[in-house]
Amino acid sequence: MLAMTGPAAADTIQLFAAGSLKAALTDVAKAYEATSGNKIEARYGPSGLLKSEILNGTKADIFASANMEHPQALRDEKKSGPVSRFARNTLCHW
Amino acid sequence: MHAKSAEEKFLAEGQGVKRYPVMYNDFVLIGPKSDPAGVKGMKDITKALQMIKDKQAPFISRGDRSGTHLAELALWNKNAGIDIEKDKGPWYKSIGQGMGAALNTASASNAYVLSDRGTWISFKNKGDLAIAVEGDKLLFNQYGVMLVNPEKHPNVKKDLGQQFIDWLVSPEGQKAIANYKINGEQLFYPNADDHSA
Numbered sequence: 624m625l626a627m628t629g630p631a632a633a634d635t636i637q638l639f640a641a642g643s644l645k646a647a648l649t650d651v652a653k654a655y656e657a658t659s660g661n662k663i664e665a666r667y668g669p670s671g672l673l674k675s676e677i678l679n680g681t682k683a684d685i686f687a688s689a690n691m692e693h694p695q696a697l698r699d700e701k702k703s704g705p706v707s708r709f710a711r712n713t714l715c716h717w
Numbered sequence: 718m719h720a721k722s723a724e725e726k727f728l729a730e731g732q733g734v735k736r737y738p739v740m741y742n743d744f745v746l747i748g749p750k751s752d753p754a755g756v757k758g759m760k761d762i763t764k765a766l767q768m769i770k771d772k773q774a775p776f777i778s779r780g781d782r783s784g785t786h787l788a789e790l791a792l793w794n795k796n797a798g799i800d801i802e803k804d805k806g807p808w809y810k811s812i813g814q815g816m817g818a819a820l821n822t823a824s825a826s827n828a829y830v831l832s833d834r835g836t837w838i839s840f841k842n843k844g845d846l847a848i849a850v851e852g853d854k855l856l857f858n859q860y861g862v863m864l865v866n867p868e869k870h871p872n873v874k875k876d877l878g879q880q881f882i883d884w885l886v887s888p889e890g891q892k893a894i895a896n897y898k899i900n901g902e903q904l905f906y907p908n909a910d911d912h913s914a
Contacts, residue, residue, distance in 0.1 A: 643816060688861060
């Protein structure tokens with residue numbers, strides 16, 4: 624039975640995620656836990672802060688982030704003048 | 718992808734493994750019902766921000782380097798053509814806190830604020846605030862997920878982490894995301910199959 628539902632020994636996954644995902648991912652993670660038998664231990668906060676913490680060695684297995692293109696786009700803009708890069712956003716299904 | 722994003726840089730530096738698009742939602746511009754900037758019902762977020770600045774209407778910024786804060790800065794600086802650091806006045810307050818605190822501050826001071834839709838719908842202290850601007854494609858907000866690179870971070874549970882990512886982007890995980898609702902409203906739209914996201 625156990626072999627059919629996932630790994631024999633339950634384990635914990637450390638998840639860092641954007642604060643705006645808290646409510647939804649808490650729910651979604653429960654669905655995963657029920658399916659896999661594993662546990663999700665989540666920490667929510669601003670994506671930029673969480674990213675810095677990972678860079679500084681804080682333990683995380685997975686990083687679920689809001690779109691972090693903006694800071695790079697801003698830096699690029701300052702270097703090279705106005706560039707319209709938001710066009711990629713029009714690729715979504717609206 | 719057209720631009721080398723910060724996430725790609727994060728990956729290129731070896732901090733994370735492949736990034737998977739998972740889902741998107743959108744931002745909404747929240748403002749007082751009295752609408753001092755006259756932007757209510759507009760679809761053009763760029764023009765709305767220009768009007769807020771012109772009228773010097775109160776605006777609350779999270780100022781916490783979150784994805785929402787960075788999106789707000791990009792809308793001012795890149796899209797509206799306003800150097801917000803240079804042009805901001807007493808009407809623009811950066812609080813260095815999360816979405817709930819920013820909405821509370823906006824509610825207490827009848828100010829405009831950019832919020833993700835989910836937090837706005839869940840927010841209990843709406844007071845005299847309402848959605849002022851929504852529906853502009855510039856307000857689209859993509860989320861991705863990545864495994865932290867086990868070669869740089871030896872404690873990473875590679876197989877287990879990847880198993881969760883695989884589940885998130887699987888039909889079952891994508892359905893769980895689509896099924897998440899507050900007050901009957903779907904908040905996130907799964908799009909793991911959109912490789913351009």
